[in-house]
Amino acid sequence: MGTFNYNDTTLYNLRMLYEQLGYKRYKMSKFEEYDLYLEYKKFLSTENIITFTDLNGKLYALKPDITLSIAKNAKPGETQKLYYKENVYRASAETKEYKEITQLGLEYIGDIDPYTLGEVVLLAARSLHSISESYVLDISHMGLVSALLDEARLSDSRKEKLVSFLGKKDAHELRFSCEKYGVDSDVTERIVALCEIYGDFESTYGQIKTLATTPAMLEAVKELESVYTFLKASGEGAHINLDFSIVNDMSYYNGIIFRGYIESVPCSVLSGGRYDNLLVKLGKNCQAMGFAVYVDMLELYAKHEKEYDVDVMLCYDSSVTPVQIAEKASEYTAQGKSVKVMPYVPDGLKYKQLVKFSEEGESVSDGIS
Numbered sequence: 549m550g551t552f553n554y555n556d557t558t559l560y561n562l563r564m565l566y567e568q569l570g571y572k573r574y575k576m577s578k579f580e581e582y583d584l585y586l587e588y589k590k591f592l593s594t595e596n597i598i599t600f601t602d603l604n605g606k607l608y609a610l611k612p613d614i615t616l617s618i619a620k621n622a623k624p625g626e627t628q629k630l631y632y633k634e635n636v637y638r639a640s641a642e643t644k645e646y647k648e649i650t651q652l653g654l655e656y657i658g659d660i661d662p663y664t665l666g667e668v669v670l671l672a673a674r675s676l677h678s679i680s681e682s683y684v685l686d687i688s689h690m691g692l693v694s695a696l697l698d699e700a701r702l703s704d705s706r707k708e709k710l711v712s713f714l715g716k717k718d719a720h721e722l723r724f725s726c727e728k729y730g731v732d733s734d735v736t737e738r739i740v741a742l743c744e745i746y747g748d749f750e751s752t753y754g755q756i757k758t759l760a761t762t763p764a765m766l767e768a769v770k771e772l773e774s775v776y777t778f779l780k781a782s783g784e785g786a787h788i789n790l791d792f793s794i795v796n797d798m799s800y801y802n803g804i805i806f807r808g809y810i811e812s813v814p815c816s817v818l819s820g821g822r823y824d825n826l827l828v829k830l831g832k833n834c835q836a837m838g839f840a841v842y843v844d845m846l847e848l849y850a851k852h853e854k855e856y857d858v859d860v861m862l863c864y865d866s867s868v869t870p871v872q873i874a875e876k877a878s879e880y881t882a883q884g885k886s887v888k889v890m891p892y893v894p895d896g897l898k899y900k901q902l903v904k905f906s907e908e909g910e911s912v913s914d915g916i917s
Contacts, residue, residue, distance in 0.1 A: 627658030666778030
């Protein structure tokens with residue numbers, strides 16, 4: 549398996565990436581009124597929310613999500629370019645226990661033109677690239693999915709069922725359900741065809757063009773092409789795939805959505821998209837899109853990937869001075885190596901190299917893992 553970068557420097561580099569393009573850090577309190585999360589529960593990635601009652605009898609929640617709070621405080625008519633590094637509180641998918649999870653993300657709220665759209669998706673791609681050179685950003689478009697399902701002339705509940713099968717790449721259930729619901733055969737074939745599209749943008753783009761038959765679908769296809777052209781010109785085109793199994797709730801998301809993956813992690817480490825519909829539901833007359841980096845996933849799999857605790861175990865004896873020891877350690881850190889400096893090797897430590905340092909010089913031997 550490959551490796552990827554994850555440490556405090558990784559998070560710092562991501563923050564600098566966002567600040568270079570004018571995004572300002574957003575900070576919020578640890579809790580929010582519970583009613584906000586209750587009303588928009590379907591927007592959240594978790595149903596498990598930690599609540600408490602304050603001294604005045606009002607019900608609050610430890611925040612399980614940042615985007616919803618940012619959207620709630622959006623000011624129509626004012627462009628906001630924000631990023632955040634905050635802790636959220638939710639049940640872990642792995643341990644099923646409540647955890648305090650660090651989340652890093654970015655939100656753009658305001659009028660979204662083709663450049664802005666491209667900028668946000670580009671920052672998502674470059675976020676992945678800063679973590680690993682082996683990455684892919686899979687892109688979909690809820691506008692295209694929604695417009696195609698409108699052709700089926702079904703109730704919202706039945707559309708939601710089709711969306712769930714699309715998300716599972718279950719072409720068999722999609723076809724069966726369309727036939728059961730009496731969907732026109734041509735529309736059925738196009739829905740199933742959409743489900744089966746996956747691959748690099750240039751080899752799959754022609755397929756989605758043939759599925760687009762209405763102005764809304766054609767507009768979505770045009771927007772996908774515009775974003776890809778932007779990413780390709782910025783040097784990220786080779787990492788972009790089309791994948792229409794990436795779906796979100798149509799009542800909140802209305803445009804391009806995406807998920808990011810890196811080698812060595814079996815699930816997405818980034819996701820985002822355009823969510824104008826959420827702002828409408830919140831009574832805000834503005835547009836919005838953004839993404840989140842799942843720091844908890846990076847932490848989890850960075851631990852799995854880590855073969856050594858430290859690159860160099862530097863052992864010294866009493867014949868060398870503290871200044872000499874510090875200079876020797878600096879020689880290794882200047883090479884980008886991590887160094888543990890002690891007069892002896894601690895039990896259980898895993899290291900790549902063992903360096904024994906005395907007035908006679910240094911001896912280097914292979915470490916243990």
